[in-house]
Amino acid sequence: MDCIFCKIISGALGTELLAENEQAVAFADINPQAKTHILVVPRQHTVNISELENDTVLLGLFSLIREVSAQFTDGQFRLQFNAGEREGQSVFHTHAHILSQSGN
């Protein structure tokens, strides 16, 4: 499958992972929109959060979001999921943006 985030997760692109668990990985956004801009991405390919129905994956994803936001921000941050091209989604593999004006 021609999915850039699946390639990152597989290690094919050599992207540094900031954190990971069984269900999800986290890495820095290549084009940061805030001082801290981290993407948290389920290992399993789904197109967007609307299609992510697996409770185990959801729990792992949100667990990693909590861990990364605690480690890389001061506790103040924004969490964003884009679903659909019209609403700004450009990579069609589910991902959460963690955005913060703080950095650790």
Ligand code: 5GP
């Ligand atoms: P979306 O617009 O789909 O919600 O967000 C996709 C995000 O992925 C964008 O913020 C974009 O900068 C980031 N991105 C796209 N390609 C790559 C890549 O190859 N590596 C990394 N680290 N981020 C990427």
Ligand code: ZN
């Ligand atoms: Zn994918």
